[in-house]
Amino acid sequence: MRSVRTFLSQGPLLPTLVLVVLLVDSLGKDLNLPPGWDFDSYEITIPKKLSFRGGVQGVAKHVSYLLQVKGKSHVLHLWPKRFLLPRNLQVFSFTELGRLWEDHPYIPSNCNYMGLVEGNQDSEATLSTCMGVLRGILKIDASHYQIEPLKASSSFEHVIYLLKKEEEFPHQICGLTDDETLKQMAQHKNVARISDFSQSYMHQKYLELALVFDHSRYIFLNSNLSRVINDAILLSSIMDTYFQDVRMRIHLTGVEVWTDEDKIRLTYPKLEQVLGQFMVYRTSVLNARFPVDWIHLYLKRNYSDSLALYLGNVCTKFHAGSTSVFPDVNVLGPATWSTHALGHGVGMRHDEEYCQCKGRHSCIMGSGQYGFSNCSYAHFFAHIYSGAKCLTNIPELSYVVKRCGNKIVEEDEECDCGSIEDCKNDHCCQPDCKFKHGAKCSIGLCCHKCQFRPSGYKCRLEENECDLAEYCNGTSALCPSDTYKQDGTPCKDEAHCFNKACQSRFMQCQKIFGPDATEAPLQCYVAINVIGDQYGNCGISGVREYRKCNRRNALCGRIQCINVNTIPDMPDHTILISTHLHDENLKCWGIGYHPAMVPMGLPDLGVVSDGTSCGRNNVCFNRNCVNSSVLKFDCFPEKCNHRGVCNNNKNCHCMYGWSPPLCEELGYGGSIDSGPPGPLKEGVPTSVQVVSLMFVRLIFLIISVIVVFFKKIIGNFKTQRESNPTT
Structure with a gap:
C-alpha cells in the first residue's frame, strides 16, 4: 500500500507538461491567419489570475490563471522560464543610411512562462505576461489554440482562436530531402552506440541562438522594431519548450533586423540557395557579432520549400544555421518549422512511419507539432554523444559592457571598485581601476587588507572527507582552483x-x-x-x-x-x-x-x-x-608512497610531513595543485616537530612506568608491615 504526500503551492498538480506562449504586443484585430492555418472558431474570454491563501503565489514565482475555453474552465499553473533570455538582449538594426545600430532593450524578467494545465493529461502551453496581457499558443487535448489580447479592451478580454490544421508540415516543404540527408550523413563519421544514449541524456544541454529577420518581415509589421523583437522572443520560447523534452534549453542571445534593406540576395526559387548566401553572411559578419551555436533567418517571401538547413552541424562555424519562412502573424507554424530545422541541426532525421510521440505519429520531425518522437530522441542523443561540445556550455545570463566602473576586473585593469561613490569605501582600489599606493590586491581569498596573505594560509577549508584544502602562495590574491579526492577513493x-x-x-x-x-x-x-x-x-x-x-x-x-x-x-x-x-x-x-x-x-x-x-x-x-x-580510480597506495591520496587531477596530495609531487621527501603536505601548506608551527622544521612529539611521548611513557613501579614497591612494603607487626 502506498501513501503519497505532495509538497505543492496549491493543490495536487497533475504531472502534465503544459506549453503556452505569450508575447508583448497586442495584435488584436490585426490578426490574420493564413489559409493553411485557418481557424474553425473563436471566442472571447477574460483570463482570471488566481491567488491563494498563505502567500504562495508570488510575482516572481508561480502564477495561475482560470481560462474559459469551449465552455470549460481550465486552470493553468505556470512557472517562469529560466535561461531563455539574457539580462540585456542584444538587438542590431540599421539606420536609413545603412549604419549599424546596437541596442539593449529592457525586457522584464520572469514574464515568460510554461507550466501545467490542471486535470488534463494531454495539454501543452507556453505563456507570457511581459506587458500584462496574454498571448501565445495552447494545446488542449488534440486542439491547438492561439490566444491574443483583444485590442482596446478595458476589461482584460482576450480572443482564443481554434486553429484548424493539425498536420500542416509535410516533408516536401523541408529542403533537407532524403537524398540530401544520406549525403550529409556520409560526412559524419562518429556515430554513438545505442547503449551510450543514457549518458548523454543525463546532462542538461544549452543552445545559444540568434535570430535574423529580413526587410520584408520588418515592413509587414509596420516597421515596428518592438513587434519584431517580441516575435523573436515568442518563437524562441516555443522552441525552448519543445527542446526541453530532450533536455536542451534554448537561450536567445541576440536579434538582427534588416530595417533598411536585405543584406543578402533573396530572389531565389528555393530557400536552400538563400541558405548558402546566409552562411557566407554569417561567416563574414555575424560570427563576430553573435558568437552563438545556431543562427536562424526568417523570411517574409514565398519559396518552393519552407525551410532549409544543414544536418547535424550545430557546433560548426560555417554551417550552423537555417532559414525558414514567416509569412504571416501566426507563430505556431514558423516556430514549428524553426524547431524542425534546429532538430536537423542537432542530428535528427525525418520520422519514419513507426516513429511516435506521446502516442501520435504527427511529431516535429514528421508532419505535426506534438513534440519529438522516439526516433528523434535516438538521433539526438547519438549526435550529442559523438560530439556537439558547444551544447555543454552554460550561457551567460547577463551582458556586461566592458568598462572601468562595472565592478568586474577586465583587461588592463588592476582592480574595479565600481562607481566613484562605491570607491570611497574601498581601501585598496581607486576609481580609475588602479591600486592605491602600497596596495597589492583588492579582492580574492588570498587578499587581506590590500596585501597578499602569507604562503601557507589555508584559503579554502575541506568541506568533507572527500574534499582537500587549498593554500595561498604568498604572491597572488587568488586561491588555487578547488581540488578534491579522486573519484573512487x-x-x-x-x-x-x-x-x-x-x-x-x-x-x-x-x-x-x-x-x-x-x-x-x-x-x-x-x-x-x-x-x-x-x-x-x-x-x-x-x-x-x-x-x-x-x-x-x-x-x-x-x-x-x-x-x-x-x-x-x-x-x-x-x-x-x-x-x-x-x-x-x-x-x-x-x-x-x-x-x-x-x-x-x-x-x-x-x-x-x-x-x-x-x-x-x-x-x-x-x-x-x-x-x-x-x-577510473587508479591511485594505488604505492603511487604516493603510502603517504597521501590522489586528487581529481590525479596528482598526489601528501599528508603533513611529506612534500609533493610523490610524498617522498620531508615537507608540509599538499599537492602541486593545492598551493604550499605552511608548517604547523612557525619556524619549527617538520623533522624537529616529529622528533619532539616522539620525545614527549617517550617521556610520558617513562614517567608512567616509574609511577607504576613505585606504586608496586610501596604496596609490597605496606603488605610486609601488616604481616610482620612490631610490638
Whole structure:
C-alpha cells in the first residue's frame, strides 16, 4: 500500500507538461491567419489570475490563471522560464543610411512562462505576461489554440482562436530531402552506440541562438522594431519548450533586423540557395557579432520549400544555421518549422512511419507539432554523444559592457571598485581601476587588507572527507582552483568518493529525512524500483516512460529509507511516498519525480547518487549497477608512497610531513595543485616537530612506568608491615 504526500503551492498538480506562449504586443484585430492555418472558431474570454491563501503565489514565482475555453474552465499553473533570455538582449538594426545600430532593450524578467494545465493529461502551453496581457499558443487535448489580447479592451478580454490544421508540415516543404540527408550523413563519421544514449541524456544541454529577420518581415509589421523583437522572443520560447523534452534549453542571445534593406540576395526559387548566401553572411559578419551555436533567418517571401538547413552541424562555424519562412502573424507554424530545422541541426532525421510521440505519429520531425518522437530522441542523443561540445556550455545570463566602473576586473585593469561613490569605501582600489599606493590586491581569498596573505594560509577549508584544502602562495590574491579526492577513493562506511562527496545510501537518507533515518533493506529497493513509475524506476526513457529496474540494478534506482519519524520541509512540488511491505512489515520512504519537473528546473532529490556502492566492487552509475572500474580510480597506495591520496587531477596530495609531487621527501603536505601548506608551527622544521612529539611521548611513557613501579614497591612494603607487626 502506498501513501503519497505532495509538497505543492496549491493543490495536487497533475504531472502534465503544459506549453503556452505569450508575447508583448497586442495584435488584436490585426490578426490574420493564413489559409493553411485557418481557424474553425473563436471566442472571447477574460483570463482570471488566481491567488491563494498563505502567500504562495508570488510575482516572481508561480502564477495561475482560470481560462474559459469551449465552455470549460481550465486552470493553468505556470512557472517562469529560466535561461531563455539574457539580462540585456542584444538587438542590431540599421539606420536609413545603412549604419549599424546596437541596442539593449529592457525586457522584464520572469514574464515568460510554461507550466501545467490542471486535470488534463494531454495539454501543452507556453505563456507570457511581459506587458500584462496574454498571448501565445495552447494545446488542449488534440486542439491547438492561439490566444491574443483583444485590442482596446478595458476589461482584460482576450480572443482564443481554434486553429484548424493539425498536420500542416509535410516533408516536401523541408529542403533537407532524403537524398540530401544520406549525403550529409556520409560526412559524419562518429556515430554513438545505442547503449551510450543514457549518458548523454543525463546532462542538461544549452543552445545559444540568434535570430535574423529580413526587410520584408520588418515592413509587414509596420516597421515596428518592438513587434519584431517580441516575435523573436515568442518563437524562441516555443522552441525552448519543445527542446526541453530532450533536455536542451534554448537561450536567445541576440536579434538582427534588416530595417533598411536585405543584406543578402533573396530572389531565389528555393530557400536552400538563400541558405548558402546566409552562411557566407554569417561567416563574414555575424560570427563576430553573435558568437552563438545556431543562427536562424526568417523570411517574409514565398519559396518552393519552407525551410532549409544543414544536418547535424550545430557546433560548426560555417554551417550552423537555417532559414525558414514567416509569412504571416501566426507563430505556431514558423516556430514549428524553426524547431524542425534546429532538430536537423542537432542530428535528427525525418520520422519514419513507426516513429511516435506521446502516442501520435504527427511529431516535429514528421508532419505535426506534438513534440519529438522516439526516433528523434535516438538521433539526438547519438549526435550529442559523438560530439556537439558547444551544447555543454552554460550561457551567460547577463551582458556586461566592458568598462572601468562595472565592478568586474577586465583587461588592463588592476582592480574595479565600481562607481566613484562605491570607491570611497574601498581601501585598496581607486576609481580609475588602479591600486592605491602600497596596495597589492583588492579582492580574492588570498587578499587581506590590500596585501597578499602569507604562503601557507589555508584559503579554502575541506568541506568533507572527500574534499582537500587549498593554500595561498604568498604572491597572488587568488586561491588555487578547488581540488578534491579522486573519484573512487575509499571513504567511511565502505563507500567511495564521487563528485567531491562520500556517496552512500545511509548518508543520503539522513540528508533527506534527518538523523534518525537510515537506508532501507534490499527488499524495499526490489519491491519498489521494479515497478517502473515515478516513485520507483531506474531512469526515464523518452518523455513519460519509466525504465523498470531489474534485481541487479534495484539498488541504483530511487532511494529508499526507513526509520523516518518526521516529515522534513521539502521544496515545492516534491512528492514523498511511503510504501508498506506487509510480509516484511516495512515502511519504505522515497521521493517521486515526474518528467514534467525537468523543464521547470526542479532537482531530482530522490535518485540514488552516482558512485554509491551496490555490491562488492560495484557502484551505481547512470541508474545501473556496474563495475567500480567505471570510476577510473587508479591511485594505488604505492603511487604516493603510502603517504597521501590522489586528487581529481590525479596528482598526489601528501599528508603533513611529506612534500609533493610523490610524498617522498620531508615537507608540509599538499599537492602541486593545492598551493604550499605552511608548517604547523612557525619556524619549527617538520623533522624537529616529529622528533619532539616522539620525545614527549617517550617521556610520558617513562614517567608512567616509574609511577607504576613505585606504586608496586610501596604496596609490597605496606603488605610486609601488616604481616610482620612490631610490638
